[in-house]
Amino acid sequence: GQNIDQPTEMTATEGAIVQINCTYQTSGFNGLFWYQQHAGEAPTFLSYNVLDGLEEKGRFSSFLSRSKGYSYLLLKELQMKDSASYLCAVRNDYKLSFGAGTTVTVRA
């Protein structure tokens, strides 16, 4: 089975940093994705980790520890437009299993 956990909601202030954690227990693992989803819109790709370590892409970074079944997404210099849901998804062969998503609210 697949069990992917992430916090339901987080709130942060504009300009701050927020870290969204994701823990997983899955029957297989070929990589981990993070997607951003604004309300009522399609998910869009943010990052992909297949090896342990940190991947940095502008204001967003993603970390993976396969031995711990753990990943996090770090959002720096938060902007109002970063208010959205962030979805953690584990790849197993050619399918993705998604966590329920973390809704991040950025306050002025």
Added chain:
Amino acid sequence: DADVTQTPRNRITKTGKRIMLECSQTKGHDRMYWYRQDPGLGLRLIYYSFDVKDINKGEISDGYSVSRQAQAKFSLSLESAIPNQTALYFCATSDLWGTNEQFFGPGTRLTVL
């Protein structure tokens, strides 16, 4: 133009009606997927197809059927809609190679009364 399109974007129907949701893509991808999204439950896989002759059930296929009419088209049908099928439905595609990043359509909001 969008790479992955879905029609209709919104639909209200009644219990017992048959309904079809359509997905088209211009990305040239072989793999296509149908998901539903419910508040607090995330995206759940309904069906997926790796080519025109390949159809596979996902984790929640009961009450749904699909048709892969061409590489670019993948339709989802509800033979007899029920209220707990009210949800946001997404189609997605991915390539044969690389990371299997999935590209999502804009979604169809379905309400079953």
